[in-house]
Amino acid sequence: MEREQHDGRKVVLIDGCRIPFLRSGSGYRDLTSYDLGRLALKALLDRTQIEPGRVDRVIMGTVIARLATSNVARESALAAGFPPHVPAYTVTLACISANVAITSGTDLIRTGQADIVVAGGTESMSDIPICYRKPVRRKLLEAQRYKGPMDFLEFPKGIGLKDLLPEIPSIAEFSTGRAMGEDCDRLAARLGISREAQDEYALRSHLAASRATTEGVLRGEIEPVRVPPDFQSIAVDNGFRADTSLEKLKSLKPAFVKKYGTVTAGNSSFLTDGAAATLLMAEDAARALGYKPKARIRAYAYSAQDPGEELLLGPAYATPKALDAAGLGLSDIDVFEFHEAFAGQILANIQCLASESFAREKLGRAGRMGDIPMEKFNSLGGSLSLGHPFGATGARLVTTAANRLIRENGTFALVAACAAGAMGNAIVLERWKDH
Numbered sequence: 001m002e003r004e005q006h007d008g009r010k011v012v013l014i015d016g017c018r019i020p021f022l023r024s025g026s027g028y029r030d031l032t033s034y035d036l037g038r039l040a041l042k043a044l045l046d047r048t049q050i051e052p053g054r055v056d057r058v059i060m061g062t063v064i065a066r067l068a069t070s071n072v073a074r075e076s077a078l079a080a081g082f083p084p085h086v087p088a089y090t091v092t093l094a095c096i097s098a099n100v101a102i103t104s105g106t107d108l109i110r111t112g113q114a115d116i117v118v119a120g121g122t123e124s125m126s127d128i129p130i131c132y133r134k135p136v137r138r139k140l141l142e143a144q145r146y147k148g149p150m151d152f153l154e155f156p157k158g159i160g161l162k163d164l165l166p167e168i169p170s171i172a173e174f175s176t177g178r179a180m181g182e183d184c185d186r187l188a189a190r191l192g193i194s195r196e197a198q199d200e201y202a203l204r205s206h207l208a209a210s211r212a213t214t215e216g217v218l219r220g221e222i223e224p225v226r227v228p229p230d231f232q233s234i235a236v237d238n239g240f241r242a243d244t245s246l247e248k249l250k251s252l253k254p255a256f257v258k259k260y261g262t263v264t265a266g267n268s269s270f271l272t273d274g275a276a277a278t279l280l281m282a283e284d285a286a287r288a289l290g291y292k293p294k295a296r297i298r299a300y301a302y303s304a305q306d307p308g309e310e311l312l313l314g315p316a317y318a319t320p321k322a323l324d325a326a327g328l329g330l331s332d333i334d335v336f337e338f339h340e341a342f343a344g345q346i347l348a349n350i351q352c353l354a355s356e357s358f359a360r361e362k363l364g365r366a367g368r369m370g371d372i373p374m375e376k377f378n379s380l381g382g383s384l385s386l387g388h389p390f391g392a393t394g395a396r397l398v399t400t401a402a403n404r405l406i407r408e409n410g411t412f413a414l415v416a417a418c419a420a421g422a423m424g425n426a427i428v429l430e431r432w433k434d435h
Helices: 033-048 071-079 098-109 136-145 151-155 180-191 195-214 246-250 283-289 315-324 345-353 356-363 394-405
Strands: 010-019 057-061 088-091 116-124 226-227 233-234 274-281 295-304 335-338 414-417 423-431
Touching: 010 033, 010 098, 010 283, 010 394, 033 071, 033 116, 057 071, 057 098, 071 088, 088 098, 098 116, 098 274, 098 295, 098 394, 098 423, 151 246, 151 274, 180 345, 195 246, 195 345, 226 295, 274 283, 274 394, 283 335, 295 315, 295 394, 315 345, 315 356, 315 414, 315 423, 335 394, 345 356, 345 414, 394 414
Parallel strands: 057 088, 057 116, 335 414
Antiparallel strands: 010 274, 010 295, 116 274, 226 233, 295 423, 414 423
16 A cells, blocks of 8 residues: 555545454354344444445455355345445455455545445354265265156265264364464464463453443444344443453463463454444545544555464564555554454564564564554453454454544554464554544
8 A cells, every 4th residue: 555545535434333242152143144244234324324325335354154145245235224226245354354345445435436435344153154075065966967766876875974974164274274273372482472471461351351341431332232032132242251360361271282382262362253344435525424534544554474484473564564654653653453363473473573583584674663562552452352253353443443542542543463374464543633
């Protein structure tokens, strides 16, 4: 992205919201990603009072798609009340899918192809597609050509008992075959990040989320929902552990590398259901419609590294690119909102950004990026405690960062996240001021 988007229109964030993020298998267990997306989009329409027919695009991120709603953005948008003439499409880039939705919307506006874009994401880990294994799938396709009942006697031939077992999707890197937690263990060991440091960070995240929820700080970005069949109101996230302690976290066994690992269920993000959405506009369109934006999308950048060695270091690579594009340094940032896949991943990226050798050897820079003041970092909790619906997290991060800028009287915010495939994204927000 070019420095400060000088070649295009200014893009502003009007507002964003999400439905409560819930542990998979809990309050949203009977819903699909389509249902969750519909709820988030409807909440955004109600909150902003934007006329749905004025929206030029709806873009939603998702990772685990259902065949029946493969373009979940379109189905959710229609159900939420967007008229048929509004195009809607779904994007997928692992844990930064909503980031892609937001930056794609930014580019549409910046280049004059749109004035108003709704961008966000949705994910249901309670409703993942479970498939037959390939020999059975092949037989089922062949069976469509059978002419009579006797043809079905051929069906069992070539199918073993193990072929009848369901094929459950694995959360593992395709290119390496390793679970992401295994890579975090490898990364933590290589950089000398201790189990104690990871547990301490996880505790910080859970207590911050609990405090933000109790004090009502997150109420401004979470829209309550009523879920069938009992239609009880769900108003808060249910993943954070208000009663956790360092002792409890220390008692957990390694989850991935069983004997020597330092990554546990307690210092990792958990499977989550949820959805979030943001409203983006061209600044001139916002003025014409009487909207007061919260922030401007100042710049963004993407990165990609070797999945074998640097799977989780996306923020350390994308952050310098985004800051350069914005003409800023790390010391200019007032609010940091990073996706917490694992405590070890967060600590590794912070360490790399502060490292002289990483700057020289990996980034080709003369000096390190700098230290991140932890009092400015994920102060309301993060994915470890609030939850991580894969396709939706980026919209949560951007919304929270913009709200924090206003609440904390800051000027610039940095949003960053890693993703499967060793990719990363960073977005720089600037608090909007009516000059």
